[in-house]
């Protein structure tokens with residue numbers, strides 16, 4: 001039935017709406033027109049809202065309730081059109097505020113409504129009295145910092161947009177939930193709001209679950225990489241040079257002395273730095289690793305020392321830097337030579353005074369951080385060239401530790417290889433038989449420019465390419481290497497990681513063909529082998545005999561016979 005148009009906004013009858021409500025208690029249903037409704041306690045809603053705010057934070061919870069209201073507003077716009085088919089635009093529109101009142105959510109008092117459906121123009125100003133959401137804030141959440149009638153606002157936006165057939169946005173310009181005198185809303189077409197795009201983001205569902213899964217996987221990968229790092233290859237090795245490093249690290253660990261780690265890329269500087277931290281009194285505190293070369297120079301200061309809001313374009317929030325986050329713990333500055341001069345100056349001050357200022361801030365903050373720096377290029381040279389402050393160099397160079405490259409401690413390689421095999425067996429759920437003898441031999445003759453990290457990668461590749469219960473061959477360790485075919489040439493990996501032909505390698509059965517083909521005599525072969533063995537054993541007959549698999553007397557006899565021993 002139709003309602004007569006009444007100019008007084010407040011006096012429009014809402015009897016047609018209340019008549020739509022049907023309580024069918026025997027059936028367990030309440031109907032509002034064709035919508036099934038629920039009667040639920042505001043207090044239950046309040047507890048729910050508090051839980052949402054506590055679990056998801058205000059911003060996400062706000063979006064959630066705005067969308068809740070939005071869905072309801074869309075349904076009610078449909079209902080209003082159905083119930084008031086022959087009414088004036090204004091009366092159809094007013095069904096929205098009335099439905100809000102009928103449902104007990106809020107009393108709506110229109111202050112000004114301008115509707116021009118032809119031109120699409122809309123302006124609305126309404127007051128909300130006794131909003132249930134304000135009540136919720138007062139009972140459950142306390143006073144908010146911003147307007148709090150979220151679901152009511154979502155409802156108003158949806159109802160009016162559907163009614164106008166274009167996007168209308170309402171904003172709550174004042175709200176009792178945040179301490180204002182009354183709740184007032186203003187609505188106009190989206191284009192007339194400057195920040196419409198930002199606001200309408202709230203109406204887009206924002207599935208938190210993807211983010212949670214993502215974070216979950218990040219946490220688990222961080223955790224496993226942390227476990228790996230903690231149980232990593234520090235201390236694996238028996239070579240004298242490496243043991244010397246370990247002894248120095250153990251000494252340096254206690255106390256707060258700055259440690260400077262020197263060595264080629266991939267020798268495991270971060271692993272050592274972490275070991276210093278884990279062996280120190282700070283082990284329970286944060287360990288923060290920073291690769292100075294990986295951060296753009298214009299961001300490095302903010303990244304390390306923090307930034308105050310507004311310090312530069314894009315600094316929209318104040319945040320602590322890595323030093324503040326590492327306080328009471330340890331910071332590891334890899335590639336420290338890459339620091340820009342201003343960052344060098346601040347670092348020096350941190351080391352000397354234990355204090356810093358964030359970028360764009362004049363407040364001095366004290367930090368208690370142990371610094372472990374590392375570099376793979378010479379800091380002395382950088383000082384000479386004027387790229388690195390001399391005073392900072394002296395400060396960092398209190399306890400320098402040089403970590404030897406892998407090629408200088410090849411006797412540790414089998415142990416390290418074993419370590420990485422175990423690691424990748426469990427990571428890939430596989431069980432190979434380990435390196436073949438040939439593969440190990442190749443590893444022991446390789447130059448390893450990428451050091452331990454390269455060995456780790458090579459072993460990983462080997463494990464991936466090798467089936468269970470098979471040995472890891474040279475070919476699966478190094479890409480592109482091929483077993484020699486019918487020709488006598490073999491491929492080996494040179495110091496640059498390139499596969500090259502090596503005609504001089506006699507380790508395959510083809511050496512016999514090669515010797516015979518070149519008309520070399522047995523006598524010459526025997527002599528050459530004995531001379532080589534003597535050289536390798538520093539002219540010690542017993543040593544050379546061991547190399548050749550002979551007894552000492554047997555070799556001595558042959559040496560004399562060929563005249564080699566008489567010569568020496």
Ligand SMILES: [Zn+2]
Pocket residue numbers: 128131134147148149172174175176177182183184
């Ligand atoms: Zn409000």
